[in-house]
Amino acid sequence: MEKVTAKVFRYDPSTDHTHRYETYEVPYEKGMRVLGVLMYIQDNVDTSLAFRYSCRRKRCGSCGVLVNGKPGLACMEEAKEEMVIEPLPNLPIVRDLVVETTEYEARIQSISPYLVRKNPPEREPEKLFPNNFTAVKPLNQCIECFSCMSACPVNGLKWEGFSGPATLIQLARRMLDPRDDMDRISDAGQAGFEHCVACYACVNACPVEIGILETVIENIKKKYMEKEPSIYGKYNKTLGDLIVKNGLVNPFTLMRKVSTFDKLLSNMVIGIKFFRKGKISLKGKKIPNIDEIRTIQKVIGEKR
Amino acid sequence: MTGIPSKETDVLIIGGGLAGMRAAVEAHDHGADVLLILKGKLGKMNAGICSYHYAAVGPWGDPDDKNELHLEDVIHAGGYLADQELCKIMIEELKDRVFEFERYGLMWDRKSDGEMDPYLGAGHSKPRTLSTWMRQAGLDMIHGLRSEMRRRKIPVIEDVMATRLLVKDGKVVGATALDYLNGILMGIQAKSVIIATGSHHQVFPVTTSPPEGTGDGVAMAYRAGAELMNMEFGVFIATLAYPSTFKGILVPTLFKIGDETLHLLNSKRERIMQRYDPEHLEMASKDVIARALQTEIKEGRGDGEEGDVLYADLRHLPYEAARQKLSEVVFFANKAGIDIKKELIPIRPAAHETLGGIRINKSCESSLPGLYAAGSAVGAIYGNDGIPGRGTGHAIVFGRRAGQFAAQGAQKNDRVSIGKVMDQVDDEKMRVFKPMERSSDIRPITVLKKLQQLVGKYFRWAKNDQDLNLGLKEILRIRKEQLPQISLSSHTKRFNLEWVKALEVENLIDMAEIMFEAALMRKETRTMYAREDYPDRDDKNWLKHIVVKKQTDGITLKAVPVRLLYVKPGKED
Numbered sequence: 001m002e003k004v005t006a007k008v009f010r011y012d013p014s015t016d017h018t019h020r021y022e023t024y025e026v027p028y029e030k031g032m033r034v035l036g037v038l039m040y041i042q043d044n045v046d047t048s049l050a051f052r053y054s055c056r057r058k059r060c061g062s063c064g065v066l067v068n069g070k071p072g073l074a075c076m077e078e079a080k081e082e083m084v085i086e087p088l089p090n091l092p093i094v095r096d097l098v099v100e101t102t103e104y105e106a107r108i109q110s111i112s113p114y115l116v117r118k119n120p121p122e123r124e125p126e127k128l129f130p131n132n133f134t135a136v137k138p139l140n141q142c143i144e145c146f147s148c149m150s151a152c153p154v155n156g157l158k159w160e161g162f163s164g165p166a167t168l169i170q171l172a173r174r175m176l177d178p179r180d181d182m183d184r185i186s187d188a189g190q191a192g193f194e195h196c197v198a199c200y201a202c203v204n205a206c207p208v209e210i211g212i213l214e215t216v217i218e219n220i221k222k223k224y225m226e227k228e229p230s231i232y233g234k235y236n237k238t239l240g241d242l243i244v245k246n247g248l249v250n251p252f253t254l255m256r257k258v259s260t261f262d263k264l265l266s267n268m269v270i271g272i273k274f275f276r277k278g279k280i281s282l283k284g285k286k287i288p289n290i291d292e293i294r295t296i297q298k299v300i301g302e303k304r
Numbered sequence: 305m306t307g308i309p310s311k312e313t314d315v316l317i318i319g320g321g322l323a324g325m326r327a328a329v330e331a332h333d334h335g336a337d338v339l340l341i342l343k344g345k346l347g348k349m350n351a352g353i354c355s356y357h358y359a360a361v362g363p364w365g366d367p368d369d370k371n372e373l374h375l376e377d378v379i380h381a382g383g384y385l386a387d388q389e390l391c392k393i394m395i396e397e398l399k400d401r402v403f404e405f406e407r408y409g410l411m412w413d414r415k416s417d418g419e420m421d422p423y424l425g426a427g428h429s430k431p432r433t434l435s436t437w438m439r440q441a442g443l444d445m446i447h448g449l450r451s452e453m454r455r456r457k458i459p460v461i462e463d464v465m466a467t468r469l470l471v472k473d474g475k476v477v478g479a480t481a482l483d484y485l486n487g488i489l490m491g492i493q494a495k496s497v498i499i500a501t502g503s504h505h506q507v508f509p510v511t512t513s514p515p516e517g518t519g520d521g522v523a524m525a526y527r528a529g530a531e532l533m534n535m536e537f538g539v540f541i542a543t544l545a546y547p548s549t550f551k552g553i554l555v556p557t558l559f560k561i562g563d564e565t566l567h568l569l570n571s572k573r574e575r576i577m578q579r580y581d582p583e584h585l586e587m588a589s590k591d592v593i594a595r596a597l598q599t600e601i602k603e604g605r606g607d608g609e610e611g612d613v614l615y616a617d618l619r620h621l622p623y624e625a626a627r628q629k630l631s632e633v634v635f636f637a638n639k640a641g642i643d644i645k646k647e648l649i650p651i652r653p654a655a656h657e658t659l660g661g662i663r664i665n666k667s668c669e670s671s672l673p674g675l676y677a678a679g680s681a682v683g684a685i686y687g688n689d690g691i692p693g694r695g696t697g698h699a700i701v702f703g704r705r706a707g708q709f710a711a712q713g714a715q716k717n718d719r720v721s722i723g724k725v726m727d728q729v730d731d732e733k734m735r736v737f738k739p740m741e742r743s744s745d746i747r748p749i750t751v752l753k754k755l756q757q758l759v760g761k762y763f764r765w766a767k768n769d770q771d772l773n774l775g776l777k778e779i780l781r782i783r784k785e786q787l788p789q790i791s792l793s794s795h796t797k798r799f800n801l802e803w804v805k806a807l808e809v810e811n812l813i814d815m816a817e818i819m820f821e822a823a824l825m826r827k828e829t830r831t832m833y834a835r836e837d838y839p840d841r842d843d844k845n846w847l848k849h850i851v852v853k854k855q856t857d858g859i860t861l862k863a864v865p866v867r868l869l870y871v872k873p874g875k876e877d
Contacts, residue, residue, distance in 0.1 A: 033549050036548045057632070
């Protein structure tokens with residue numbers, strides 16, 4: 001590869017009616033990153049190109065962009081021969097590849113993203129056993145680059161009922177910290193963790209490889225179930241029962257069985273939106289090997 | 305004059321790294337109204353984020369360890385040019401900050417029995433260096449402080465570049481700042497101003513540090529008449545050589561894996577350190593390694609187009625152990641397509657940090673009343689080089705003190721309305737908007753590259769009078785001929801980074817000029833500071849700080865004797 005052809009999203013909301021794509025050719029160097037391509041353009045071809053970056057080593061999380069449709073950090077993504085570079089989706093655009101993240105900052109602020117302790121430790125430094133921090137350690141790696149937020153299909157609906165993976169990481173980070181004394185269950189409910197559809201889009205997008213599903217969502221679910229089995233448990237049980245019984249889930253049956261009376265109408269509206277966008281379907285196919293699932297369910301039931 | 309949008313606060317903090325955020329938290333806790341402004345996004349734009357360590361004497365490590373020993377280590381590493389009074393304060397306050405960070409949610413590394421797990425950092429006489437999981441102390445400290453900012457709901461304005469201090473009757477009463485998100489200049493009136501804008505390492509072509517480090521705060525303070533010091537000092541270190549964006553990723557030599565270290569090789573594949581320090585080899589001190597690398601390059605034993613590429617060899621090390629101890633280098637070498645089991649890693653020396661900055665006293669106050677400073681914007685109190693952990697420690701201890709004293713100082717002062725300094729605001733508006741209105745084909749990036757090239761060429765680790773004079777002449781020519789011509793390729797006022805760069809270049813030219821002037825004055829070689837034409841340490845004449853101040857007719861420099869209050873220079877170097 002001798003050169004890289006990059007099609008870059010350009011948009012200045014203060015002067016342009018709409019966005020456009022500019023194509024640039026950049027000489028390739030061994031090991032080149034997307035950030036190297038952007039910097040070459042900014043330094044040598046078009047000095048007006050706007051993008052954010054700082055540390056160049058995936059610590060600051062400020063250079064998130066979409067490369068050929070996939071979110072990632074420009075400093076880490078390898079430059080490809082042909083590339084389309086766009087801003088992270090689902091966020092207001094400041095200019096070119098720079099996006100506005102103020103709304104997410106507000107969401108994170110809403111879940112009390114700090115350690116809360118009733119009493120100070122008896123002595124400092126206190127004894128802390130690394131084994132108790134296994135779950136929380138990787139969460140401290142979150143650099144708030146918002147790649148997961150832009151990859152998440154549920155969050156992508158800009159729906160307030162689900163505050164998105166990055167917010168839930170910050171929540172789980174405190175919830176799983178053995179030192180934290182705050183009851184974070186109602187915040188978890190407010191953040192709408194149960195609306196995660198477990199599609200792994202956030203996990204695949206995370207540049208610091210946080211197991212958002214296993215570590216964050218599953219652990220929040222577990223804590224929630226311990227505390228509030230009624231609402232969330234009902235949803236889980238109904239979903240499982242429908243699968244075992246019919247081999248598929250009719251979303252409207254699920255909704256009717258799970259929603260409380262006051263939520264039914266608003267959920268209905270969302271359901272129809274989902275349906276129109278093709279996110280859910282009534283023509284789903286039955287799971288072919290449903291017998292195996294029934295057997296697994298039976299075995300798990302017996303073990304419990 | 306139509307006036308400008310203005311804000312008011314008790315304590316204005318400029319900069320959002322370790323020092324700035326720590327200052328904001330402290331000033332808030334002392335009851336002051338606080339406003340923090342920064343270039344870029346909070347918790348993202350700073351050098352602290354890449355730090356590995358923190359060091360403090362405490363109930364961990366060696367029972368015989370004490371603050372006096374730590375103080376000796378720090379002062380020795382800094383070539384006895386430390387401000388010993390401030391260093392003592394720093395060393396004594398480091399321990400409490402360790403506990404504080406755990407209250408902020410950070411967890412220092414623990415052994416399996418639950419006790420702290422300090423290790424022996426390079427240059428420390430006892431194991432007192434602390435880190436966190438994956439050696440990311442700096443990142444975790446930034447995240448911890450960010451949580452505390454959120455807990456206190458301290459107001460922050462992001463994407464703002466401070467441009468000028470407003471001074472009334474010799475006292476700092478606020479600042480102007482360019483909100484480049486919206487393209488407007490704003491005025492902020494404050495009873496105290498804290499500068500925590502970091503260093504000015506962007507004068508160098510390649511650096512380990514982030515791109516925001518353009519000395520904005522230091523240049524602003526200098527122009528307002530504050531004293532600077534240690535401007536002749538910088539730290540040079542080995543970093544990755546390519547690809548372009550990985551330049552400046554540190555290759556730490558001071559890690560031992562069993563009895564082995566990585567090897568530094570030249571273009572003939574000779575082990576470099578055998579020539580310069582056969583006893584310590586790659587475990588030699590940073591200045592010895594910097595000298596070795598530069599001598600190899602100068603004598604033509606480097607590879608690459610510019611002959612400045614040398615190699616780090618990890619092939620003889622057990623892969624798993626290397627991956628753990630040198631995790632960052634191995635990770636990035638892999639990303640660059642280098643198989644460290646079979647191939648050499650190309651490296652080149654780069655600037656690690658600049659040590660010059662605002663001169664402060666015990667209360668973090670500058671020579672200008674009402675102006676405080678903390679972090680890397682301060683002329684390093686530990687002298688001309690440091691040991692691991694001093695950067696984070698310095699930022700946190702003096703960040704906290706700056707917050708405290710600025711809040712207390714604010715109680716004694718009245719706010720001075722922007723209207724009373726409107727002439728300064730008008731002047732500044734003219735200056736800031738000039739590049740936007742001009743038309744020429746000189747772009748900020750062209751001038752910046754030219755400046756960086758000059759500094760890279762003439763302000764190397766080993767300097768001499770001839771180089772420095774040549775460099776200075778060129779810098780002055782850039783200031784005279786190019787700076788007044790700078791214009792922008794796009795005139796949008798929305799997030800125009802080229803506009804910001806135009807202002808940054810002016811700050812960097814100021815910084816570079818002062819660096820060259822101060823280096824011309826210091827005629828000796830001392831640890832990390834080297835002069836080819838004055839190769840010896842000169843304690844008789846140069847146990848001195850060089851203090852710089854702007855006068856109407858230019859720069860004045862004076863040499864102020866170091867006060868050897870606690871530690872005297874030893875016989876050995």
